[in-house]
Amino acid sequence: MPELPEIEIVKQSLDKNIKFEKIKKVVVRNRSLRFKIPKNFEIVLKNKIINKISRKSKYLILHLEDIYCVIHLGMSGTIHLINKKNFKKNTNTSFYSSPNLPLKHNHIEFFLEKYQLIYNDPRRFGFFKIFEKKSLSDFFNNVGPEPLNNKFNINYISNYFINKKKNIKSFLLDQKFVSGIGNIYANEILFCCKINPLKKAKSLTKLDIKKIRYFSKSILNQAIKKGGSSIRDFKNVEGRNGSYQNEFKVYQRENLNCLNKDCFGKIKKKVISKRSTFFCNRCQK
Numbered sequence: 001m002p003e004l005p006e007i008e009i010v011k012q013s014l015d016k017n018i019k020f021e022k023i024k025k026v027v028v029r030n031r032s033l034r035f036k037i038p039k040n041f042e043i044v045l046k047n048k049i050i051n052k053i054s055r056k057s058k059y060l061i062l063h064l065e066d067i068y069c070v071i072h073l074g075m076s077g078t079i080h081l082i083n084k085k086n087f088k089k090n091t092n093t094s095f096y097s098s099p100n101l102p103l104k105h106n107h108i109e110f111f112l113e114k115y116q117l118i119y120n121d122p123r124r125f126g127f128f129k130i131f132e133k134k135s136l137s138d139f140f141n142n143v144g145p146e147p148l149n150n151k152f153n154i155n156y157i158s159n160y161f162i163n164k165k166k167n168i169k170s171f172l173l174d175q176k177f178v179s180g181i182g183n184i185y186a187n188e189i190l191f192c193c194k195i196n197p198l199k200k201a202k203s204l205t206k207l208d209i210k211k212i213r214y215f216s217k218s219i220l221n222q223a224i225k226k227g228g229s230s231i232r233d234f235k236n237v238e239g240r241n242g243s244y245q246n247e248f249k250v251y252q253r254e255n256l257n258c259l260n261k262d263c264f265g266k267i268k269k270k271v272i273s274k275r276s277t278f279f280c281n282r283c284q285k
Contacts, residue, residue: 001075004180005223011055023048025111034127044130057143057179068136074125080118144179147216157209161201169197170273183275184251189215191250196284197277250278
């Protein structure tokens with residue numbers, strides 16, 4: 001699943017290309033996504049101007065005059081932009097991409113003035129939802145602060161962890177506690193903190209919490225600067241790969257040597273909260 005840095009790259013790509021474009025037509029080829037696409041979806045969006053594209057956590061938000069269209073890519077969703085002047089130039093703005101776009105998984109298409117926007121999703125875990133301003137706020141009520149937000153501070157983390165027996169890895173994946181971190185970056189954050197992913201939240205020291213706050217922010221910012229992590233064929237609208245995967249210290253490095261200086265441990269793999277977890281068996285305590 002794409003995480004905060006990858007969705008930020010998608011947001012930047014869309015904002016650069018389709019901001020102020022008019023939605024001339026919408027075609028829904030499959031309404032059975034995570035949430036069923038309503039019958040009036042096409043009519044509601046027709047002739048709306050895309051005033052802004054923003055992001056909250058792992059969600060994309062299209063600001064359409066008096067309403068908002070929230071997009072979540074799920075596990076396998078991709079957004080493609082086709083320039084109408086050059087139909088051969090197929091631009092993928094999403095985390096996972098495929099060299100050839102399988103037409104049977106094209107579920108939603110926006111026909112804009114300069115571009116055709118295609119939502120492709122083989123597993124159909126993503127969704128498109130329309131909101132008015134108040135209902136949009138309500139939708140995000142249970143979404144925790146992002147690591148890049150000042151609300152994700154030492155006091156917030158310390159108070160949240162009081163008497164919590166759940167392990168820290170599970171908390172980093174809990175979008176109610178902190179939003180935007182997924183499995184890849186949770187592994188990398190805990191490695192840089194030298195904290196064992198199974199350590200109970202209530203037993204974390206103040207120094208541990210400071211490290212979690214610091215590395216959560218710094219690692220996500222670094223990933224954004226490097227264009228995200230290209231696990232498969234992710235490219236931005238300029239056709240360039242993300243490169244943060246070259247910085248991975250633990251993710252997908254099972255049985256390899258720890259990269260910390262003076263540590264002779266090995267990277268181990270363990271399933272925690274149904275997710276593959278990578279950590280050093282020596283320096284993460």
